[in-house]
Amino acid sequence: ENILESEPIVYRRIVVPQNANKEFCTDSGLVVPSVSYELHKKLLSVAEKHGLTLERRLEMTGVCASQMALSLLGGPNRLNPKNVHQRPTVALLCGPHVKGAQGISCGRHLSNHDVHVILFLPNFVKMLESVTNELNLFSKTQGQQVSSVKDLPDTPVDLVINCLDCHENAFLRDQPWYKAVVDWANQNRAPVLSIDPPINEMEQGIDAKWSLALGLPLPLGERAGRLYLCDIGIPQKVFQEVGINYHSPFGCKFVIPLHST
């Protein structure tokens, strides 16, 4: 009897240097391990060193996050360029940091696609340059910018996008504007998409229905909702340089769902 052994299908095509404390899998069963915040940060900084600048990353994250949001808003059924009477409304909640800048980039692309965007960003005397650059571009859209929670809509919006939190500015959570905007989001009954949320479960003020992780996921918990992974354009050898053996899990997509294993 001649048994032809078929090559085994390799489901584990991404290997990280530390034991992942949480693993996810794609629709087709490929394992996507989580990485620590520190390793994720190192990955981005090595990518920057090779020329994948923050500006490029902001642009790519904005495009892919807006593609995901457009699909959550109903895609072609809701966004027909011939029908300008049923524009969906998105409230975009941003903190004064790089994660906020990612959100503003996403908001510009949404506004470019006829979504009515209301951007909340608290007033600060001195803003990060990346935030200022994104704001300049956003101000050229039809999108609206508010700095006070009372200017956010009273009625439910179609989608809330949460970019308030970041690992390194946890102290923002104690500020009055932060607490007010969390209350607003919890009272508004819109579903929430979190872009690049931090890990800390305890202090997260707004529960997400969906979360979008960038490049590789952090070990996010249940409060992050349904997890999606976004390709942010990092080439394979950059992953290698930080000790990650990486093969793209994306196929032809740029945003894919991840499932808990």
Added chain:
Amino acid sequence: ENILESEPIVYRRIVVPQNANKEFCTDSGLVVPSVSYELHKKLLSVAEKHGLTLERRLEMTGVCASQMALSLLGGPNRLNPKNVHQRPTVALLCGPHVKGAQGISCGRHLSNHDVHVILFLPNFVKMLESVTNELNLFSKTQGQQVSSVKDLPDTPVDLVINCLDCHENAFLRDQPWYKAVVDWANQNRAPVLSIDPPINEMEQGIDAKWSLALGLPLPLGERAGRLYLCDIGIPQKVFQEVGINYHSPFGCKFVIPLHST
């Protein structure tokens, strides 16, 4: 008898300052007028002034052009992350200019998505900074770079992406490497996608099956093949600033087909 008049559907939602010498329309019948090369250039330069830098544009064009190419290559049927044995091959032909840099960015994203990319770029002693930056990033992928036509494959590839031509370097067409690479492309029987091709019909050496226009189309002719339009992230008020009354024809998409009217 009570006749409710419905509001007329406005098909002409983009108005350009000069009479367009050619008009296109979208699948849903919205008119997309062409613009002259000079107006297109002015649009990009005003966008840059407001912070939509060349780097951002290269990243966004690279992402959207690669999304189009991935779909031309067969999309999810061809690019299954569990099947690494049937990787498609793309020959990417780039000149030493910004249009070439756009192509290299597209090539990086294709390579990140498991496409086998062979980038042809002629050797020049001094390269544009934008080309060098893209090359640095491309070199971190599994993609292959060649500078001689004889290193391009003898057998048909799945797709040729043409970024050889640009309006302002027409003299390149007289160079031996240019002629050799045109001959190679015409002998290889792969279908050709041109990214951001120039208008000049006479001198175009490679016929395209598809062409991708950026932002608004130039008055491209038949040799450009089937035309697609790519959103490159320019906000409405930037269009206004150069005299274009603009409403997005994209709906929820970032690349849409255009038809001759």
